[in-house]
Amino acid sequence: MASVSPKRVHVFISYAHADQEIAKALRQELIEVNRERVDCFMDSESIPKGEKFEPIISKQIRRADWLIVVFTGEQSEYCGFEIGMFVQMRTGSRKKNSKLVCLHDTHEIPTLFRSHQTVRVDDPVPNMGRPEEDFYLDSSVARLLGEFYEYEDLYPRTAEAERQRQFLLKQTKTITEAFRLARGSDLKEETSVQQRLEIRVKKFEQPPREIPLDAELSGTNGVFAIFGLTLPQDARLTWGQFKQHLTNLYRGAIPLWLRRIERDVLYAAEYRSPTSAEATVQGEKGVIYRPLLARHELYYDGSRKFYILFIESLPSKFLGKQNTSTLLAGLVLASRFRFAYFEEWDRMFTSKFGESLSDSEFWSNCTQLLYDLERMEHEATEFGLLDPNELVAALGEANRATTEAFLRIWREERTKLFSGLLIPDGNRGSLETRHSTKEIVLGFFRAMQSTNAKFLDIASAVYRSELVADLRVDQTLNGDVRRPSEGSSKSDDSMEKKE
Secondary structure, eight states: OOOOOOOOEEEEEEOOGGGHHHHHHHHHHHHHHOTTTEEEEOHHHHSOTTSOHHHHHHHHHHHOSEEEEEESSOOOTTHHHHHHHHHHHOOHHHHHHOEEEEEEOSSSOOGGGTTSEEEEOOOOOTTOSSOHHHHHHTSHHHHHHHHHHHGGGSSOOOSOHHHHHHHHHHHHHHHHHHHHHHGGGSOOOOOOOSEEEEEEESOOOSSOOSOOTTOEEEEETTGGGGGTOOOOTTOOEEHHHHHHHHHHHTTTOOOHHHHHHHHHHHHHHTTOOOOOOOOOEEOTTSOEEEEEEEEEEEOTTSOEEEEEEEEEOOOOOOSSOHHHHHHHHHHHHHHHHHHHHTTTHHHHHHHHHOTTSOHHHHHHHHHHHHHHHHHHHHHHHHHTTTOHHHHHHHHOGGGHHHHHHHHHHHHHHHHHHHHHHOOOGGGOOSHHHHHHHHHHHHHHHHHHHHHHHHHHHHHHHHHHHHHHHHHHHHHHHTTOOOOGGGTOOHHHHHHHHHO
């Protein structure tokens, strides 16, 4: 009587394209268990080029004894079809003898796999306090391979137990390492190095006119603390609540940076480029941030997520003595203000606020003026120029009245300008509104022109006096004292003798 040939075992490996290297390693190790009896099918290795793959896949699933699904977070588009067909084919004794296994390294697996055997692939933990060999041999992968060895006596236990143990160890490590290498390009962890605000919008009206008030906000690195908000870790905040808090914080006005960010979000939702205007915001502790729309995500359900970064500005103060640093900063900012608006007054005012501009251009320039002034104000805050005590100390007690007048005029004129220009878009259509706004802008510049000139006059004189005194000290220390014949005045010469 002829002997019956041992049964061949057919394994079908299902995998996503990104997991091809894992599938290859698994296929090789399973074949190595018994080269005479194990057939492993994976489409990239087993289907000739040019062949129709659907009939071949269907045929291979029908004959498969094992279906092993490799899952690392991305699922093959045919996975559901392959599992469905395999389960349908498992009837009678074949159902009892066949195996459907999901081999994965994720914490969560799709519902599709939860009614079947799952094997999680873990990496050994460094310094785990026991031999690495023990970790691999006690792992879920080793237990799965043990089941495969025993299936139809593919790799029966022999007297060479140590050899079999080393073989199992080698195979387990190879498969585990394949999973580890495949994770090389996966995100392991994410750390936000900038303050970040995330806005989740369920649905925009069309066309989008504003961020819905029920949009959900979340933040990282204590971003809400910038605005004086302390929230429990699991608290939810809506865009409407955040907007109302900031409106209260800014005494009833919506801050410019928030207007710009909302506009950029709406532009992104319409796939338009963000605005070029740069806005800044001053936090609770006086730190200046630049808010930027950094990312926009659209999901299949129509919801969107927007990521706003708050980039902290670098320290702006000049090195050196406090007084001279403050004076130099004041001269720089006041000069910049003069260069921007007063040196070519007629050309500047006509080009930005003249009658020939369209309404869109006029109102855009008004908004840009507010952005520019707010940025200058924040920069001045960083330099201490808006601190009365620091500015009086720099300009001298003799100039206290003038210094305090500078700050008072700035606050008053700034308030009038911002109140006059922060007009809702719907109220900007009339010619009368445009003319009255132009007069407000003109009044602001007229008031600030004389104030700017007085500040530059006084600050430059005091700075020169401070600088000259320091330079004389430097010359004296180096034995390089100038004589009247070298161009110094009598008063200078008498001062040198006293020193």
